[in-house]
Amino acid sequence: MEIFSALFETLEKLWNSSGFMNGNWMQFTMIGVACVLLFLAIVKKFEPLLLLPIAFGMILSNIPGANAINMDLYDPEVIKNLGYSEGTIFAYRELLSTGGLLDYIYLGVKLGIYPPLIFLGIGAMTDFGPLLANPKSLLLGAAAQVGIFAAFFGALVFGGFTPGEAASIGIIGGADGPTAIFLTKTLAPHLLGPIAVAAYSYMALVPVIQPPIMRLLTTKKERSVVMEQLRPVSKTERIVFPIVVTIIVALMIPDATPLIGMLMLGNLFKESGVVDRLTKTASNELINIVTILLGVSVGATAIGTSFLRIETLLIIVLGITAFIIGTASGVIFGKIMYLFTGGKVNPLIGSAGVSAVPMAARVSQSEGQRANPKNFLLMHAMGPNVAGVIGSAVAAGILLSLFR
């Protein structure tokens, strides 16, 4: 009898220490949300490269009692109370003594290492030829960044967010995940989870969100415009371009240097043709490794207490507003260019100024072919598309300079 009683007590103790008995509704809700995101990533193929690790990181950090990640180690108030000096980014003594795997992996986000490394890989995979052949595409890339500042305005004035939070919400409109994470980890780290999820979800929804806006703002005649073939771009131009852009942008907005610098470094690797091994590593192994670490650690920050709030709903609404306004402003600027060039520019390529490469350019291509089956806009749209990457990184640098 005593054995049975001891066994029963052990089982009871085990059950009482399990996640089922120690969890709250928020944690179980977040696990449910993570499962929905996994469904979207795996079945619907919504940006699976990031959404899958983000969703799984969300599961890990919301398991009751697992303590997979300790966000208090990065909370400025907690750090201050522990006696650290002003400006300390994380409680390093406590991290070393009690930190787990996700705490260490998250350091790459907190210290701003992962997003620039991802940009290195993106640069090594990007062809700036269409942009160099038609530099005016940069204006379309700039126009599409209106969404960032419109959402910033809305978040600040009507959303009740602080300027740093509003800037982090606004950058969702740039449709650039690494940029959004790079900015948010500094200006509003407590919003990193919802902002990262929103940014990557909207990037995946580009083919759904953009076409109705494009059709609403253009006529069939405008959509049918066939653009002239782009001029060939020499190798020298392709090599000099990343160097020139880095110097110009870094001199004007030093805070944009990590993102723009690494983007252009990756591109220089590719275009120089003398460091094939580095190019292959940057565009394959490196970006894949960093993507895994970034995704899991960002997902792990989406803890119930910080995610399941009214602010998250506002972030989702403002994020999609930013995206819609960015698309619309790009198309409207494309129409302006159509008028000024006497009908040589197809306004559809303006929507590609949001930096969801290459999805936004493909949407311009498919909408152009719908209106005119002989129309091939893909390479023309790649110009504004890659310009949008530069534009959103510059916008992030400006917001960082203003509100840090």
Added chain:
Amino acid sequence: MNLISMAGEWTKQFDTLSERLFLGTAMALVGFLIVFILLIAIIIAISIMSGTLSILGKPKTAKPVYLNKTEQTPVQETNIGSTEDEKSLIAVITAAIAAFTSSSDGSQPRHPGFIVKKIKRL
């Protein structure tokens, strides 16, 4: 402390709706204008770079185009049928010319009516 960080310090003072409206409008406009100006600077830099490289890349004198037979650049004459490759080449050229000169109803004569005698590599 530079202008941008002064603006950042300044923004922390605003609390009322009208102040936020003013701040939001000012910061949004300033931020967007800076993005535009910077990208225009990059456009100008690309245009200057492309123009400079195209000027530097142009040949100093254009090669004259010779129409007169005696001033033609020396041509390499090849003996017909001396190698297997050249026999294949002859067959392909003959077939291409025959196809080009075939009748309008698409029918081709049994013999193309010509023989390829010489190939000149210019």
